[in-house]
Amino acid sequence: MTVNTRTGPGTLKVVRGGWPSLAGGGVLAAIVVFLAAAPWFVFSPGDVTNLVTLFALIILGTAWNLMAGYGGLVSIGQQAFIGAGGYGVIKLADVVGLPIPLAVVAAGAVCALLALPTSFLLFRLVGGYFAIGTWVVAEVFKLVTQELPGFGGGSGLSLTAFQGVDRVTRIATVYYLALALAVLVVLATYVLMRSRIGLGLTAIRDDKVAAASLGVAVRRSQRIVYVAASGGAGLAGALIAVNGLRVSPDSMFSVQYTAFMIFIVVIGGLGTIEGPILGAVIFFALQQLLDSYGTWYLVALGAVAIAVVLLAPRGLWGLAARGRYEIFPVGHTVRPPT
Amino acid sequence: MTLLHVDGLAKSFGLVVTARSVSFHVAPGEALGIVGPNGAGKSTLLNLVTGAQPVDAGTIRFDGADITRMPAARRTALGIGRTFQIPRPFEGLTVFENVLVGSTFGAGARRKEADEQAWQALETADLTHLANTPAGSLRLLDRKRLELARALATQPRLLLLDEIAGGLTEHELPALIETISAIRDGGTGVVWIEHIVHALLQVVDRLMCLAQGDVVATGDPREVMASDAVAAVYLGSPDLESDTP
Ligand SMILES: Nc1ncnc2c1ncn2[C@@H]1O[C@H](COP(=O)(O)OP(=O)(O)OP(=O)(O)O)[C@@H](O)[C@H]1O
Ligand SMILES: [Mg+2]
Numbered sequence: 279m280t281v282n283t284r285t286g287p288g289t290l291k292v293v294r295g296g297w298p299s300l301a302g303g304g305v306l307a308a309i310v311v312f313l314a315a316a317p318w319f320v321f322s323p324g325d326v327t328n329l330v331t332l333f334a335l336i337i338l339g340t341a342w343n344l345m346a347g348y349g350g351l352v353s354i355g356q357q358a359f360i361g362a363g364g365y366g367v368i369k370l371a372d373v374v375g376l377p378i379p380l381a382v383v384a385a386g387a388v389c390a391l392l393a394l395p396t397s398f399l400l401f402r403l404v405g406g407y408f409a410i411g412t413w414v415v416a417e418v419f420k421l422v423t424q425e426l427p428g429f430g431g432g433s434g435l436s437l438t439a440f441q442g443v444d445r446v447t448r449i450a451t452v453y454y455l456a457l458a459l460a461v462l463v464v465l466a467t468y469v470l471m472r473s474r475i476g477l478g479l480t481a482i483r484d485d486k487v488a489a490a491s492l493g494v495a496v497r498r499s500q501r502i503v504y505v506a507a508s509g510g511a512g513l514a515g516a517l518i519a520v521n522g523l524r525v526s527p528d529s530m531f532s533v534q535y536t537a538f539m540i541f542i543v544v545i546g547g548l549g550t551i552e553g554p555i556l557g558a559v560i561f562f563a564l565q566q567l568l569d570s571y572g573t574w575y576l577v578a579l580g581a582v583a584i585a586v587v588l589l590a591p592r593g594l595w596g597l598a599a600r601g602r603y604e605i606f607p608v609g610h611t612v613r614p615p616t
Numbered sequence: 617m618t619l620l621h622v623d624g625l626a627k628s629f630g631l632v633v634t635a636r637s638v639s640f641h642v643a644p645g646e647a648l649g650i651v652g653p654n655g656a657g658k659s660t661l662l663n664l665v666t667g668a669q670p671v672d673a674g675t676i677r678f679d680g681a682d683i684t685r686m687p688a689a690r691r692t693a694l695g696i697g698r699t700f701q702i703p704r705p706f707e708g709l710t711v712f713e714n715v716l717v718g719s720t721f722g723a724g725a726r727r728k729e730a731d732e733q734a735w736q737a738l739e740t741a742d743l744t745h746l747a748n749t750p751a752g753s754l755r756l757l758d759r760k761r762l763e764l765a766r767a768l769a770t771q772p773r774l775l776l777l778d779e780i781a782g783g784l785t786e787h788e789l790p791a792l793i794e795t796i797s798a799i800r801d802g803g804t805g806v807v808w809i810e811h812i813v814h815a816l817l818q819v820v821d822r823l824m825c826l827a828q829g830d831v832v833a834t835g836d837p838r839e840v841m842a843s844d845a846v847a848a849v850y851l852g853s854p855d856l857e858s859d860t861p
Contacts, residue, residue: 490689612712
């Protein structure tokens with residue numbers, strides 16, 4: 279799609295993408311168009327509400343992958359920002375009075391801002407200590423939320439901004455907002471990964487020491503993805519809150535979200551843009567299929583995760599694409615000067 | 617004028633002293649060879665100069681500026697390039713992309729310029745035929761070449777090479793020797809750690825011998841190799857004999 283050319287006799291060309299990627303992108307675009315049209319003639323209102331969960335999962339998986347898959351920051355505490363986004367959107371809509379779409383986006387921005395000081399605390403820790411530290415931060419966020427006056431303590435808050443809005447309008451608003459944000463988050467991730475920052479991040483993913491020796495500012499890049507991924511988690515949390523109409527500390531700050539994100543990214547394929555999307559779809563499908571089986575649902579998820587890790591260590595997208603095909607072309611192919 | 621000036625460098629890992637008080641300097645267009653038995657502290661010295669590991673004591677000056685505590689990436693941007701003794705390719709990237717990281721971040725080149733600098737580095741390291749190959753699938757020899765190409769793509773003014781010739785056959789050596797000589801003659805300062813002494817002697821202007829964190833001898837390469845101090849260090853070590861024809 280982009281071709282860099284040197285004028286003169288021997289011309290070096292660097293190609294990024296091509297017809298196969300365009301075709302894959304076209305299929306995805308068609309699916310998005312279908313999803314945009316579908317609520318009016320295919321799905322019931324209940325399906326539409328369920329699909330918001332899928333879009334939130336795509337955002338969560340994409341954001342967690344950006345941070346862990348590319349930045350090498352294995353956090354088990356992103357529920358801190360899911361919760362902050364959920365509580366934030368309710369305050370921004372009900373107290374500040376922002377319209378819902380703006381409140382959701384602002385809640386994501388607030389979470390990105392919150393992540394900046396948090397990163398200075400957490401980045402002092404390495405490896406397993408970093409992971410544990412993120413969980414501690416999430417628990418602190420939860421406790422502070424419970425204790426803050428006006429946040430409903432242990433029972434949480436309800437969204438009132440939708441009162442007086444008819445059900446169809448409310449469901450449609452949340453659905454289109456979630457669809458648009460999922461598309462935007464994926465596209466933004468693609469643009470980021472295609473930029474020079476993305477090249478540096480991929481290098482960090484493979485070898486931090488070598489990346490630094492070639493001039494990549496490892497710390498700064500990691501901070502960028504941590505802040506961006508936390509903003510993404512906040513957006514997803516805000517969507518979950520406006521979709522469910524209420525938040526409680528136990529549900530919004532649940533470590534279960536981390537388990538979901540890891541599942542999505544691992545079965546889809548760590549360190550690829552396509553993987554988390556595929557992973558979110560599979561996770562969502564399993565969740566819908568097995569919902570009525572109670573605990574067996576968790577057992578089945580665990581079994582699928584183990585099978586994928588053993589049989590396809592690079593995830594199902596890695597298995598399907600074999601590293602040769604990208605819908606979102608971030609790689610470079612050289613056509614040597616002749 | 618010196619490019620790199622290292623003074624009184626010290627580093628220990630627990631009880632293992634890898635640098636006691638190491639001082640040396642390198643001028644632009646000068647090649648310094650480093651030899652020494654296994655575990656002498658040669659690679660550690662490169663890690664200290666590049667900032668991959670922090671020093672315990674001493675100072676490192678590059679181009680007159682004190683860089684002792686500067687982060688590794690900034691040293692690279694200033695013009696210090698290095699290869700790793702055990703290659704560390706970005707396995708999920710192609711050979712070209714690996715080198716592009718160097719030209720983009722180390723040399724600060726943009727787009728077309730970065731592509732071209734990367735390609736030139738591949739040409740110098742004789743790797744253009746593998747440009748689109750995933751780096752994870754390279755054999756050891758090509759991984760070493762990739763180390764060289766990536767370091768060159770950062771457009772270094774000081775190039776630090778760690779056993780870059782290990783594993784090369786006798787008839788692959790002359791090309792590498794020629795390449796490194798040409799880089800040096802172009803005005804780049806070179807530090808080359810190598811066990812293959814006869815290759816080293818064809819390039820370096822000065823030679824330093826390290827043992828257990830101490831500089832045993834430094835000066836004219838042939839005189840250093842002939843000195844009793846160096847002979848004593850290698851006594852009982854088969855390293856040199858096996859590699860010298
Ligand atoms: N990160 C580390 N932690 C602990 N000990 C280390 C570390 N790095 C190096 N050492 C020790 O320091 C000593 C010097 O190691 P170094 O790699 O610098 O030797 P070298 O001269 O490059 O040897 P070789 O010729 O085998 O490459 C060795 O005893 C090694 O085991
Ligand atoms: Mg070594």
